[in-house]
Amino acid sequence: MALDSKIPQGPLADKWTKHKNDINLVNPANKRLIDVIIVGTGLAGGSAAATLAELGYNVKAFCFQDSPRRAHSIAAQGGINAAKNYQGDGDSTYRLFYDTVKGGDYRSREANVYRLAEVSSNIIDQCVAQGVPFARDYGGLLDNRSFGGVLVSRTFYAKGQTGQQLLLGAYSAMNRQIGRGKIKMYNRHEMLDVVIVDGKARGIIARNLVTGEIERHSAHAVVLGTGGYGNVFFLSTNAMGSNVTAAWKAHKRGAYFANPCYTQIHPTCIPVSGDHQSKLTLMSESLRNDGRIWVPKHKKDVEAIRSGNLKPTQLAEEDRDYYLERRYPAFGNLVPRDVASRAAKERCDEGYGVNATGEAVYLDFAAAILRYGKEQAHVKGLNEDDETLINKLGKDVVKAKYGNLFQMYEKIADENPYETPMMIYPAVHYTMGGVWVDYNLQTTIPGLYAIGEANFSDHGANRLGASALMQGLADGYFVLPYTIGDYLSHDIRTGTISTDLPEFEEAEKKVTESIAHFINNKGSKSVDYFHRRLGKIMWDKCGMSRNEKDLKVAIEEISALRKEFYKEVLVPGTADEFNEQLAKAGRVADFLELGELFAKDALLREESAGGHFREEYQTPEGEAMRRKEFQFVSAWEYKGEPKDAVLHEEVLEYNNIEVKERSYK
Amino acid sequence: MNLTLKIWRQKNANDKGKMVDYQVSDISPDMSFLEMLDVLNNELIEKGDSPVAFDHDCREGICGMCSLYINGEAHGPGRKITTCQLHMRMFKDDDTIYIEPFRAKAFPVIKDLVIDRSAFDRVQYAGGFISVNTSGNTQDANSIPISKHAADEAMDAATCIGCGACVATCKNSSAMLFVGAKVSQYALLPQGKVEATDRVLNMIHQMDAEGFGNCTNTGACEIECPKGISLENIARMNREYLKASLKG
Numbered sequence: 001m002a003l004d005s006k007i008p009q010g011p012l013a014d015k016w017t018k019h020k021n022d023i024n025l026v027n028p029a030n031k032r033l034i035d036v037i038i039v040g041t042g043l044a045g046g047s048a049a050a051t052l053a054e055l056g057y058n059v060k061a062f063c064f065q066d067s068p069r070r071a072h073s074i075a076a077q078g079g080i081n082a083a084k085n086y087q088g089d090g091d092s093t094y095r096l097f098y099d100t101v102k103g104g105d106y107r108s109r110e111a112n113v114y115r116l117a118e119v120s121s122n123i124i125d126q127c128v129a130q131g132v133p134f135a136r137d138y139g140g141l142l143d144n145r146s147f148g149g150v151l152v153s154r155t156f157y158a159k160g161q162t163g164q165q166l167l168l169g170a171y172s173a174m175n176r177q178i179g180r181g182k183i184k185m186y187n188r189h190e191m192l193d194v195v196i197v198d199g200k201a202r203g204i205i206a207r208n209l210v211t212g213e214i215e216r217h218s219a220h221a222v223v224l225g226t227g228g229y230g231n232v233f234f235l236s237t238n239a240m241g242s243n244v245t246a247a248w249k250a251h252k253r254g255a256y257f258a259n260p261c262y263t264q265i266h267p268t269c270i271p272v273s274g275d276h277q278s279k280l281t282l283m284s285e286s287l288r289n290d291g292r293i294w295v296p297k298h299k300k301d302v303e304a305i306r307s308g309n310l311k312p313t314q315l316a317e318e319d320r321d322y323y324l325e326r327r328y329p330a331f332g333n334l335v336p337r338d339v340a341s342r343a344a345k346e347r348c349d350e351g352y353g354v355n356a357t358g359e360a361v362y363l364d365f366a367a368a369i370l371r372y373g374k375e376q377a378h379v380k381g382l383n384e385d386d387e388t389l390i391n392k393l394g395k396d397v398v399k400a401k402y403g404n405l406f407q408m409y410e411k412i413a414d415e416n417p418y419e420t421p422m423m424i425y426p427a428v429h430y431t432m433g434g435v436w437v438d439y440n441l442q443t444t445i446p447g448l449y450a451i452g453e454a455n456f457s458d459h460g461a462n463r464l465g466a467s468a469l470m471q472g473l474a475d476g477y478f479v480l481p482y483t484i485g486d487y488l489s490h491d492i493r494t495g496t497i498s499t500d501l502p503e504f505e506e507a508e509k510k511v512t513e514s515i516a517h518f519i520n521n522k523g524s525k526s527v528d529y530f531h532r533r534l535g536k537i538m539w540d541k542c543g544m545s546r547n548e549k550d551l552k553v554a555i556e557e558i559s560a561l562r563k564e565f566y567k568e569v570l571v572p573g574t575a576d577e578f579n580e581q582l583a584k585a586g587r588v589a590d591f592l593e594l595g596e597l598f599a600k601d602a603l604l605r606e607e608s609a610g611g612h613f614r615e616e617y618q619t620p621e622g623e624a625m626r627r628k629e630f631q632f633v634s635a636w637e638y639k640g641e642p643k644d645a646v647l648h649e650e651v652l653e654y655n656n657i658e659v660k661e662r663s664y665k
Numbered sequence: 666m667n668l669t670l671k672i673w674r675q676k677n678a679n680d681k682g683k684m685v686d687y688q689v690s691d692i693s694p695d696m697s698f699l700e701m702l703d704v705l706n707n708e709l710i711e712k713g714d715s716p717v718a719f720d721h722d723c724r725e726g727i728c729g730m731c732s733l734y735i736n737g738e739a740h741g742p743g744r745k746i747t748t749c750q751l752h753m754r755m756f757k758d759d760d761t762i763y764i765e766p767f768r769a770k771a772f773p774v775i776k777d778l779v780i781d782r783s784a785f786d787r788v789q790y791a792g793g794f795i796s797v798n799t800s801g802n803t804q805d806a807n808s809i810p811i812s813k814h815a816a817d818e819a820m821d822a823a824t825c826i827g828c829g830a831c832v833a834t835c836k837n838s839s840a841m842l843f844v845g846a847k848v849s850q851y852a853l854l855p856q857g858k859v860e861a862t863d864r865v866l867n868m869i870h871q872m873d874a875e876g877f878g879n880c881t882n883t884g885a886c887e888i889e890c891p892k893g894i895s896l897e898n899i900a901r902m903n904r905e906y907l908k909a910s911l912k913g
Contacts, residue, residue: 047799050799051799054798054799065722065728065730066720066730066781066782066783067729067782067783067785067786067827068786069729069786069789069827070722070723070728070729070730071728072722072723072728074723074727074728075723075725075727075728084806086807119801122801122803124806125803125804125805125806126797126799126801126803127806128803128806128809128856129795129797129803129804129856130794130795130797130856131795131819131850131851131854131856131857133816133817133819133820133823133850133854134806134816135816135820136810136811136812136813136816136817137813138813139810140810140811140812140813140816141807141810142806142807158820158823159820159824161727161824164727164824164826165820165823168823171789172789172793172794172795173794173797173799175786175789175790175793175794176794176796178786178790179790179791179792185786187783187786210775237725239722239723239724239728240721240722240723240724241722273693273695274693274695274696276693276695276696276700276703276704277700278697278699278700278703278724279724279725281724281725282725407745408725408726408750411726411746411750411752412750412752414695414752414754477799478799478801481799524711525711526707526710526711528703528707529707570710570711570713572709572710572713572714572715572716573715577676577677577776578677578718578775578776578779580716580718581710581716
């Protein structure tokens with residue numbers, strides 16, 4: 001099947017408005033006759049569920065957690081971008097569009113990104129109306145901060161808990177509809193297959209995670225808002241339960257999977273502390289507004305620090321290498337995430353890492369404390385030369401800005417970041433790749449939609465900070481509710497879809513058999529044993545930098561590991577009870593397939609772009625080298641084993657932005 | 666570290682349940698509490714035993730999924746943290762640790778340490794929202810200035826993660842800190858004032874219907890709350906409730 005991105009004709013700035021005027025609508029009385037299933041209740045799924053229910057559709061929403069409020073969007077810290085230009089610093093829809101396309105290393109779709117920038121302002125209005133308590137200045141207006149890869153302050157925030165507040169906003173909108181009976185909520189339910197009838201997505205098979213019961217649910221359309229697949233690396237900043245299963249099952253039923261190798265490795269996470277580690281914790285990018293990143297200039301100081309004979313605070317300024325400021329004077333510590341992560345890896349690979357394993361760099365607030373302290377002393381008319389006073393005043397400002405993040409760091413690392421620099425290292429955080437969708441957010445299966453991180457559409461090869469929240473809410477509140485109506489307008493006379501159809505029968509049988517396999521296998525190793533091994537292959541060979549040789553080895557290793565998994569996995573308990581190991585086994589099985597496709601995709605992409613860095617393709621200065629012949633989306637069609645997947649290319653065209661070398665120098 | 670764990674095991678909602686002893690060894694002080702339980706579970710699985718079921722997801726203190734009553738305290742020793750943020754450096758070699766589920770009539774046990782907190786969701790369905798549609802035509806976000814003080818106070822109330830530690834800690838199993846936080850967030854903001862009367866009446870009605878108890882001003886909830894939600898929110902809810910009741 002040829003890929004049709006269905007981008008409307010006309011000038012970029014008019015496309016969305018024109019498209020909304022051209023598409024079909026469903027009248028209010030007919031919406032009552034239409035059912036929509038939404039899987040996942042994060043920012044994308046939650047906002048879509050609420051909006052579709054407000055419009056009058058019958059919504060069934062599913063989440064694997066015990067409440068829709070717990071989806072992992074809740075953990076986003078820093079903020080949400082919007083082209084409001086409240087700061088009067090030159091922001092505009094075009095500039096947000098430009099920054100996002102450039103930040104994505106010219107690997108995203110122009111029309112989608114422009115639409116995202118266009119609706120961004122509305123998101124802020126909507127959230128404020130819902131009672132989201134964004135940070136404000138003393139005049140009572142909304143405050144902004146800046147984030148990496150841009151030259152304006154367009155990020156709205158609620159302390160270091162912006163994701164939480166936006167998600168609780170979407171959850172509150174859902175609550176209103178659940179209370180009215182327009183959303184039927186299925187907590188602790190996991191989608192295990194999508195059901196296709198006459199070529200259209202018409203329902204799902206879900207497992208009730210409390211009773212183990214396998215359930216059939218039908219609808220006229222199915223929406224996946226199931227997040228990213230960062231947990232293929234085992235260690236990531238994702239929640240423990242975050243998984244690719246819903247997206248992968250859709251892929252196996254015919255939805256193309258796009259750009260799986262585009263992974264965001266976030267530069268500021270707390271380093272790994274030992275083999276017991278179950279997940280990694282992010283320190284918000286907003287910290288790079290005030291924190292300076294450095295390692296010692298000389299190896300002898302590195303040795304002294306590692307052996308505990310030298311404290312970082314004792315090292316003189318001239319003996320420190322603020323490598324981001326050195327390499328990228330224009331953006332300094334606020335370069336985009338992919339650039340910052342690679343630069344940290346480069347220093348650590350050269351032997352300048354500052355912790356025992358050599359995999360950590362410093363994020364230092366001493367300069368910010370001094371600067372803020374002086375500013376406060378000046379404002380308050382106090383002695384600007386009193387070091388103790390300056391220190392105290394400066395710490396108070398830093399605490400007000402980042403207090404909860406500092407507290408979080410201290411709890412985990414057992415060090416006081418007000419007194420000594422934080423140690424950080426890059427970690428897997430977000431996946432730009434995902435289910436391929438057209439301009440309407442529809443996958444290659446009619447009636448199946450993918451929104452938020454689950455799709456691939458807006459961030460290209462690298463996502464800018466504070467743009468994930470923006471995309472999730474844009475898709476759910478403002479895009480999908482229009483585009484899905486166009487599709488559903490053909491279903492007003494269809495009537496309820498029966499769950500007795502043979503297609504439901506077949507899908508349920510497949511799910512039941514797979515569960516029975518896990519329960520009856522009685523192997524010798526736990527699910528986690530395999531997940532950790534997969535994660536290690538991914539991190540070592542498909543991580544921050546990749547090369548042909550390693551990727552080929554990774555493909556073989558993952559394929560072998562998958563066979564071993566099916567033979568040796570041990571899942572305790574039964575199928576008809578609360579059984580977390582069973583749920584995990586299914587998720588890891590899918591990661592074991594996705595991981596191989598991921599490596600295959602990375603092998604195919606003989607260029608470096610954004611989060612995908614191929615060692616063979618770099619400039620003499622070690623920067624990413626993009627190649628014109630790879631200016632396409634790789635969309636993979638499932639054909640059995642991951643190795644047999646068939647590539648479809650969607651060529652990317654840039655008519656409104658000049659494709660040039662992405663420089664932050 | 667070597668530790669003795671006394672853990673509540675209960676097969677399902679209908680099982681009576683009991684405490685069972687386990688030993689774990691070579692526990693690193695840098696492990697989180699849940700990573701220590703991962704170690705135990707891995708051993709149990711590879712021995713062919715049933716692992717201990719417990720709720721968890723984000724493991725960074727924000728999703729509110731983890732719970733546990735550890736040595737008689739919700740989220741264990743330590744203040745302003747959830748169980749997933751509790752680290753083993755808080756314990757000593759040879760310690761005995763008691764691990765139980767959050768207990769309240771409104772939070773029935775599903776299995777072992779996993780509880781059903783859907784009562785919290787139902788209280789939110791009753792009124793935890795502002796009735797505004799996603800029309801795309803809401804007024805500009807800066808058209809109503811909100812004082813920084815009110816915005817910050819609303820934010821403090823809004824940081825509740827819905828974990829249920831307040832209920833588990835309260836001798837009356839009261840949910841008034843949880844409900845008070847949501848009522849307060851909206852009562853403090855101009856957007857929330859329009860529906861304030863109905864909201865507080867509906868949420869409190871549902872709270873009572875779920876079987877949560879009343880507040881008798883002990884204040885233990887505030888101490889154990891991982892997000893430091895203040896008792897003031899209960900006082901504010903009471904004032905809102907009184908106002909709403911008088912208006913009828």
